Amino acid sequence: MSRARIKDRTPLRTRLALLACATVALITVGVCVASYAVIRYELGHQLDLQLTQAATLATQQNRAEPTGVLAGECRFLAAPACAQLAPADPVGDPEEPYLLPVTDATREVAAGTRAPYYTNLTLQGHRVRMLTTAYTGGGADKALQVALRSDTTAKGLRQATALLAAISVAGVALAAAGGYWVARRGLAPVARLTATAERIAATRNARTRIDLPPGRRDEVTRLAASFNTMLGELEDSVTARRRLVADASHELRTPLTALRTNAELLARADRLTTAQRDRASAALGRQIHEVTSLVNDLIELARDEEPQPLVEEVALAPLVTHAVRLADAHWPQVAFSLTVLPEAATGTLPGVPSRLSRLLANLLGNAAKFTPPGGAPVEVTLSARELTVRDHGPGIAAEDLPYVFDRFYRAEVSRALPGSGLGLAMARQIALAHGAELSAEAAPGGGALFRLTFPADAFRPA
Structure with missing residues (x-):
């Protein structure tokens, strides 16, 4: 079955409910997606600010230009940031291993040929975020690396995602229920109008009316009121037609009876005198003229307007x-x-x-x-x-x-x-x-x- 045919068979109430649901759902999902983007940006921005502050603090506390690990307790949530200095030339690396990974990009930042950057990595089984920037505590050709645990940020982002998803599902469900309620309530007069029209078509009784809610003046109520007015005109027309037929049959009954009587009388003309035949013939002519005039008048009365x-x-x-x-x-x-x-x-x-x-x-x-x-x-x-x-x-x-x-x-x-x-x-x-x-x-x-x-x-x- 084609999509257009399915659409034609879908009730108007269902289509309006689906349209309202889709509109509200689209808005709800859009708001939730925008909220997720804002929350994600703000959480990441806050973490990046903490790394920047940690880098500044590490620079202020380490003026002796050491190399290697400066602080290595960032595996704990409440611990300060891990920090280390790495020279641009690998020859200057300390004997102890680095806590944070030192890559060619790190050497380039130390040499001043690359801008500072952020990196997401895993350290001792924990997710951390690392800032690599040029060391400004004295001397040159060194890169300062600071890192903080980011799993709390990821956890907060997951919680926000779950909350926004629940809000989206609830919003779509409420939109569906609200759309159906609005469509049902808004189209109630149309449903009553349809039921009335079907009842009139089945019973041919034009006296039926649609109950109008008091105080409402919307378009659907005006349509129902216009339909009631049309039904009143239809009832008046049907009543007038029936009365016309009844009155016409009543008025025609007497002259037609007289016509039949005179016709039957003239059928036995051999039994009548000349004077009786003349009277019956004259009466028959008058009655034919009367019936003809009556029928012509009825035909003209049945015409609603002039040609x-x-x-x-x-x-x-x-x-x-x-x-x-x-x-x-x-x-x-x-x-x-x-x-x-x-x-x-x-x-x-x-x-x-x-x-x-x-x-x-x-x-x-x-x-x-x-x-x-x-x-x-x-x-x-x-x-x-x-x-x-x-x-x-x-x-x-x-x-x-x-x-x-x-x-x-x-x-x-x-x-x-x-x-x-x-x-x-x-x-x-x-x-x-x-x-x-x-x-x-x-x-x-x-x-x-x-x-x-x-x-x-x-x-x-x-």
């Missing part, structure tokens, strides 16, 4: 005038009056002409339906900011006012009138799609007033 390719600049005054003229012809028993204010006579609005015509037709038809024959006219007023349609019918009851734009909602006074309860719902949807706002209110003196308010930046006077 953008059909949007154009629509002259409102001619459109409203044409809509009033059509309503006057369709409702001959109702009078209509139109008032176009001067500032709106040449204004335009971006939109779909056919949809705006449907909005106006629904508003005017609703007003005409509640206007008694021969009563006061339906008043239509167009200004630069809004269009109002006012009738003088029974008006809208206060308890019905919040629901007049709901689909299939019909008030008590309207249930005996023709219609399906979709006209105002469709009018508001068309208004919202054009950026306008459609509202209803009780008109002063009786009747209902519908107000279509245009967006301030959309209406363009000529």
Whole structure:
């Protein structure tokens, strides 16, 4: 299996934990390595300073320029440094053997052709460090060698190494535990979000929500809150769809039953009189028209937005005038009056002409339906900011006012009138799609007033 495929299958929580662990572990190991280097340097530096001090002391205490071993007790930890003088010429060597090794490098230091240097060696079974430097007590061509036991320094370095290694292991372990805890706690909302999404996919229940911790405002919590908002919108959409289907089935049941009854009646036309056949045929035509209108309204209500390719600049005054003229012809028993204010006579609005015509037709038809024959006219007023349609019918009851734009909602006074309860719902949807706002209110003196308010930046006077 490829490394990329393994990485893709690794959970995000594990990857974050590994990343945090690796980061902290790298820092811990880096700090421990740096600490080891500093400790090693300081211990060695301290030992070298002691050798330098021992060389100075040996020079001050031996002004007679002897050669050979000056002090040879450095095999003990508390003893002073071993010290000896070696000439540049081997002829001057003493009869007694040297305690410290004398090499060609030692002769070169004595001759002044080489700089002082340090050496690590083993003396009488003990590790020592030796300084070889030029003797400055008097005369020339001699090298002073001093040595101190260094096993204590090595032991301290080993102890520091073990301690730093333990700190590194503990740091890596704590980093792993902390990384896993941080990843688990930080991604807990994501885990809940994933579980919620999987539960919704399995149960198709959009009412489930993610529990948000109080007081937290980090990015993951904001993501969970946005997901809850999306679930709320989804639940509203599903509820609206179900309600639409239920209401549509309820509204279609009666006309479809009547259609089937009249169709079955016409199937036995040989048993009917001419007048009965004509009445059944006329009823069948009306019901077909009613069902067709209802289905068309449902199709248009199911559309969320207007088709953008059909949007154009629509002259409102001619459109409203044409809509009033059509309503006057369709409702001959109702009078209509139109008032176009001067500032709106040449204004335009971006939109779909056919949809705006449907909005106006629904508003005017609703007003005409509640206007008694021969009563006061339906008043239509167009200004630069809004269009109002006012009738003088029974008006809208206060308890019905919040629901007049709901689909299939019909008030008590309207249930005996023709219609399906979709006209105002469709009018508001068309208004919202054009950026306008459609509202209803009780008109002063009786009747209902519908107000279509245009967006301030959309209406363009000529």
